[in-house]
Amino acid sequence: MGADLVIARDDVCAADVRDLLLRHFALMRDSSPEESCHVMEPDALLEADVTLISARQAGTVLGIGALNEIAPGHGELKSMHTAAEARGRGIARAILQALITEAQNRALHQLSLETGSDPIFAPARALYAAHGFRECPPFGDYRPDPLSTFMTRSLEASSNLTG
Template sequence: MIRIDIDDPARPDVHALLSEHLADMFATSPAESVHALDHSALSHESITFWTAREDGVLLGCGALKVLGVPGQAELKSMRTAGEARGRGVATLLLKHILAEARNRGYHRVALETGTEEYFAPARSLYAKHGFTECAPFAGYSLDPNSVFMELPLEPN
């Protein structure tokens, strides 16, 4: 059974997954277009960080960052471990994080992802769950390597 719980981004297996995530981002996008956070940034008080695990084995992670605009948050650091891809881990994490955002009373969750083909599965996942493209938000600027998406949330 897959469990999703709040976790510590500095935990060794999580740190390794986040380091892999950052390496892939820098290998895929120009440095100025990489907005992924490292484990220390994900430990900030404005961010809640979750992992998905099965029998203690890390399958993936994701985070929710409170934005400076009331009722709005940003989805960050969605990553599925290579050996867990194709098992629906990203969908489980996304649904869990969106449910938590609704429970907190947020009315909008936004995200930034890449335009390269590497990010097509992520864009597809978000679109499948109702996210649509939007303008840059929260200090981001237009960037040919970034896609900005948002999902309005109905309260629970």
């Protein structure tokens, strides 16, 4: 990861962020049948009033991730994506750490996510597990789905793992 990598809040409406969100949306739609695909379209992220974090290097957006408060004290990670050409550089880890910090700063007590159960999602599941996330039952409006893996972690100080 380069020293000039900037991890910060970003705008869902920024053209380059939107382009990466659309790439993520297309990849998720291609990877899962519609009934098992829980990816949010960029406009839905905007409507949900999520906090979006991006990783930029030399002004180019390389990765994104969003935090959505789904219940008092409970956040959900959405739209974690690293551009294919930037994978393997620690960008997802940096974004995930920033999102965990954002959740802690907002006094959230629990952070959850849904990701795929297929082998293509194994690197994502490993990243989340390395940051203290453990498999859990479906949360919020999710229902059991063999193509989904649900994960959660406490944000209490005693379980503050940051990989």
